[in-house]
Amino acid sequence: xxxxxVQQRASPAPVVATKGGDAYIGRWEGLDGRFMLIxxxxxxxxxxxxxxxxxxxxxxxxxxPAEMEGPSVFVQRNGGRYEFVPSDGRASSDxxxxxxxxxxxxxxxxxxxxx
Numbered sequence: 001x002x003x004x005x006v007q008q009r010a011s012p013a014p015v016v017a018t019k020g021g022d023a024y025i026g027r028w029e030g031l032d033g034r035f036m037l038i039x040x041x042x043x044x045x046x047x048x049x050x051x052x053x054x055x056x057x058x059x060x061x062x063x064x065p066a067e068m069e070g071p072s073v074f075v076q077r078n079g080g081r082y083e084f085v086p087s088d089g090r091a092s093s094d095x096x097x098x099x100x101x102x103x104x105x106x107x108x109x110x111x112x113x114x115x
Contacts, residue, residue, distance in 0.1 A: 020068040025049075028104055028112030031094055032057060036084075036104070036112040038066065038073065051075050055110065073104060082106055089113055 028036040037052040047065030051073070054061040066075045073084040089100030093109025105111035 020071045020073070024068070024073055024104065026114065028114055030055070030112045031096055034112070047076070087111065
């Protein structure tokens with residue numbers, strides 16, 4: 001958990017290329033067995049990308065449709081639309097990712113990193 005009274009911020013210049021799209025294809029690791037795998041959807045229906053995730057350790061991995069808009073990845077998950085943006089590990093709500101530099105994260109502190 002973030003320290004109380006200390007505002008947590010991602011560094012202003014993340015290493016992740018902000019190209020979006022195919023630059024994000026591949027596996028992104030979260031914590032404790034969580035992951036996000038971004039793949040091109042060959043059929044492009046219902047969306048041009050598919051994201052397979054294990055974001056909740058109490059649930060099996062699941063696949064969701066995804067779209068890219070600018071540098072963002074939008075995942076349709078359980079009735080909601082989640083935006084993942086380029087960041088570093090400091091955008092995570094967990095200090096174990098703090099030193100990572102190539103990540104995608106939500107504004108809720110959910111983060112997945114490469115490298």
